Amino acid sequence: MAPITSDILSKLKAAFPEIVILTPASPEYEKSMERYFRSAEHQAGAVIYPRNVDDVADILRFSTNHKIDLAVCGVGHNGKGNSIENGLVIDLRKMTSVSVNPIKKTITTQGAAMWSDIYAEAEKYDLAAVGGVTPSVGVGGFTINGGYSWLNGAHGMGCDNLFEAEVVLADGRVMICSEKENEDLFWAMKGAGSIFGIVTKFVLKAHEQKNLVWKGEMGFKRSQLRGVCDVINKTMGEENNGGKASVLMLSGVLPGTSEVGIILIPWYNGPEDEAKTFFAPLLEMEPIFDTTKMMPFSQSGVEGGGSIGREWRKVIVGGSLMAPLDATWLGTMFEDLENLINTLPDAATSVIGFEFHNPVATMKIGQTETAYPDRGTHGTMFLSPTWTKEENDAVCRKWCEKEDAKMIKEFRKRQGEKQVDNTTRTSSGRYPNYDYLGLSPKEVYGVNYERILSLKKKYDPGNVFKEYVDLFLG
Ligand SMILES: Cc1cc2nc3c(=O)[nH]c(=O)nc-3n(C[C@H](O)[C@H](O)[C@H](O)COP(=O)(O)OP(=O)(O)OC[C@H]3O[C@@H](n4cnc5c(N)ncnc54)[C@H](O)[C@@H]3O)c2cc1C
Structure with missing residues (x-):
């Protein structure tokens, strides 16, 4: 994998004429590089803003074919993994839709919805979700890496409340995973998701929340x-x-x-x-x-x-x-x-x-x-x-x-x-x-490290998703 060159940048722009791409020359570029943690900030070679799963799949196919270093940005709250020096940032912040199914008690979101928006939507149906204590955190980085919530004591970790995920792999394949489909990938998405692919759709459990x-x-x-x-x-x-x-x-x-x-x-x-x-x-x-x-539950967060x-x-x-x-x-x-x-x-x-x-x-x-x-x-x-x-x-x-x-x-x-x-x-x-x-990946993933590693070899053998944790470092 390599940084983005001016030649590849031209090809990227030509391949995706309808998608917003920022470069260091763009007026909005500097702002687009900001993250919650300064230490996570890098000067990327370009930022691209997919709008949907097809965009994400096409972009990943392009970047993998051209061997471009990349990072994925959800809402940008993490201290690592959401930007990359000279590489390509796939920024999901145009993918923020949220919808609630009150009958099935599920919430469906795109990859970079914010918990504050999810809570507000769920509240219309007297529902809540196992989301961030801090509502400005993103559904992505939170859910696929664990998820500490006010509701852990009642409903388990954030990742335990994931019904289904639509994941785009490095080679552009779109995988639906759940307890019934691609179960091994689903297992990985519940705790080590940032190193496997880009989640373009989350289906989450909603829980009744009628009271204040x-x-x-x-x-x-x-x-x-x-x-x-x-x-x-x-x-x-x-x-x-x-x-x-x-x-x-x-x-x-x-x-x-x-x-x-x-x-x-x-x-x-x-x-x-x-x-x-x-x-x-x-x-x-x-x-x-x-x-x-x-x-109300939606107002009980801590910024x-x-x-x-x-x-x-x-x-x-x-x-x-x-x-x-x-x-x-x-x-x-x-x-x-x-x-x-x-x-x-x-x-x-x-x-x-x-x-x-x-x-x-x-x-x-x-x-x-x-x-x-x-x-x-x-x-x-x-x-x-x-x-x-x-x-x-x-x-x-x-x-x-x-x-x-x-x-x-x-x-x-x-x-x-x-x-x-x-x-x-x-x-x-x-x-x-x-x-x-x-910290070392082995220390972070403990008893699950070996299985995560073997699934990584299956789903991301080229180690495209390595900015959050570079698993192969052991
Ligand atoms: C002020 C503050 C409060 C916090 N409060 C809580 C809390 O209450 N509970 C808790 O558990 N944690 C909390 N955290 C930690 C937070 O959950 C993590 O930093 C989380 O990773 C943030 O996710 P994000 O999508 O906002 O951030 P990002 O930095 O955008 O993403 C984090 C990582 O996940 C990846 N990622 C994000 N979205 C996707 C996606 N759709 N598909 C694939 N990969 C994706 C990114 O590539 C990156 O590697 C808090 C952090 C801060 C700074």
């Missing part, structure tokens, strides 16, 4: 961490079987202070009195602030916070955090974050984030039943330093690497304990979507 949900932000001091951990353990435990409650937690500088504290975002799928009973211990701890209230603009440099790496939480160990992570912020004020908006749900629904499916490798009795934890000055790149990245090593060491230790069930024991401890450090 209870959600908001609560602030706590670090000294209250133990009490907060008790509530999180309850959320991951038997008292929350059925998964009505979920919790997102951020450790970071509390608004209006210079202290690292706890921003807790409890979420409850039920009436207010029930929510307040479940989360009573939090209310009794007298949070510093509390914005919890009832709201990226204060460091969302392009002036911010960011890196994220994620791991897993075993239940029940160990408040003492967790406290040391908070201290490490405070040390970073104290020594580097430019990184004051950095956070460590956590997502917790009851794991019963995600563990109904075994570790090797889908390509998604991280099922178990644990929550997710992501280290997310953010800063502005290029000169601080190295120190922030190093902090991230150091804390990542600490996080995964703790997870492996807890994973090895006697009472741990087999699914949890075989969990990779890694969410593929939260690795922007470039």
